[in-house]
Amino acid sequence: MATSTGMRGRTSGNLGGRPALTSAHRLAEVAQELFLTKGFAETTIADITAAAGVSQRTFFRYFTTKADVLWVETSAEQARLQALLDAAPPEEPYHEVLYRAIPAALHHPPEEHTWALHRAQLLLTAPAVQAQAAARYAEWRASVTRFAAARLDSPPDDLLPTAVGAAALTATLTAHEYWITHPTDDLPTLLERLLQLLIPRPDGSPSGAT
Amino acid sequence: MATSTGMRGRTSGNLGGRPALTSAHRLAEVAQELFLTKGFAETTIADITAAAGVSQRTFFRYFTTKADVLWVETSAEQARLQALLDAAPPEEPYHEVLYRAIPAALHHPPEEHTWALHRAQLLLTAPAVQAQAAARYAEWRASVTRFAAARLDSPPDDLLPTAVGAAALTATLTAHEYWITHPTDDLPTLLERLLQLLIPRPDGSPSGAT
DNA sequence: TTACTTATGTCACAGTGCGCCATAACCTCT
DNA sequence: AGAGGTTATGGCGCACTGTGACATAAGTAA
Structure with a gap:
């Protein structure tokens, strides 16, 4: 049963490879704070990624959807x-x-x-x-x-x-x-x-x- | 209590004004048939409006959302x-x-x-x-x-x-x-x-x- | 250094949905 | 017929979400 979370989690085992700049938890944290101040619909991916210091593309590597950050x-x-x-x-x-x-x-x-x-x-x-x-x-x-x-x-x-x-x-x-x-x-x-x-x-x- | 359907229905009273080329029902009918053959996500607004003979902009004057056609x-x-x-x-x-x-x-x-x-x-x-x-x-x-x-x-x-x-x-x-x-x-x-x-x-x- | 691995960034693109403005087609009144 | 108002439509541009392809950065192990 593939629990099918909307997360595309980067590999956890860190033996080799470039270290991650961010994490699902960090992105979710930043996003949720913005949602609370600006509202969900009014917060864009650009807002979130700017606040987290990564590119938009990176966001979608951690979450398949903007809404998915709420289901961590x-x-x-x-x-x-x-x-x-x-x-x-x-x-x-x-x-x-x-x-x-x-x-x-x-x-x-x-x-x-x-x-x-x-x-x-x-x-x-x-x-x-x-x-x-x-x-x-x-x-x-x-x-x-x-x-x-x-x-x-x-x-x-x-x-x-x-x-x-x-x-x-x-x-x-x-x-x-x-x-x-x-x-x-x-x-x-x-x-x-x-x-x-x-x-x-x-x-x-x-x-x-x- | 504004029942808030997703429809933006054109005015029903037809006393004056350009007659409508289509209708919410017609669009919903065309759309639903396409959904059944191609699937919901695979059917684009362009597909629907092409089949109905109107522009995409017109579709969004009848429905606020692609999904709304299913709730007529x-x-x-x-x-x-x-x-x-x-x-x-x-x-x-x-x-x-x-x-x-x-x-x-x-x-x-x-x-x-x-x-x-x-x-x-x-x-x-x-x-x-x-x-x-x-x-x-x-x-x-x-x-x-x-x-x-x-x-x-x-x-x-x-x-x-x-x-x-x-x-x-x-x-x-x-x-x-x-x-x-x-x-x-x-x-x-x-x-x-x-x-x-x-x-x-x-x-x-x-x-x-x- | 070289090879491998993993995360990130950039670019281009399809699709949804909206705002704005011009235009087409119908009405009634003169 | 012509003028003016009304309503639906079409086209254009735009912001935003989400994806695929490709290049690049930054680590590890040989």
């Missing part, structure tokens, strides 16, 4: 989720695993909260970013779908695991969306409540709305 | 949903209204089925199309959220109506996504099953999974 962190979160799902005890009900694992995978230390909030605002409002979003979301959802299918002992393209994956994804997105309009709310709490509201449970237990 | 039908579906929700009897439980109204709003006569399938394939797979998608999806979801909030007698930015709107949207999308990989399945049936699985109900009744 995503693969790490994706990997955390996958690891948490793999490590979950088999006897734990699948919905409880998800209530626990998804907020945990998205957890960031307090000092990154404003960064995470800014990122969420950019991810959910800039149209060009949405184009890349679908592919990332698909991986997130697929992890949950596979997990649910395994727990339900059904093929992953059955409707129920599909629904569980879709619910997990939309809970994640809705929580962030709600969060950016209510920034004082606690994201993990929002996440857990939405997961409880949205994830279907096969045992006929009540949905968590009250 | 959307505002009609959106309007149908809104009308159905407005007309629903107040005593009917909100989730049952949604089970009924959403498949109805998306209903197309049998002769349009292949067209609808092709459109769904394009909408859900071409990255550039996703950029426009978020705005359309937001309207769809907002209709449901407002409806749910009214039925639940709560402000529309409460978490429960928000979750209902999110569930309705993701059920719609997931049904289409499932449909394009299982084209022989019946879309309205898929829709209804997913709505039953995903829409949270406040009364503690079992979720519909079995």
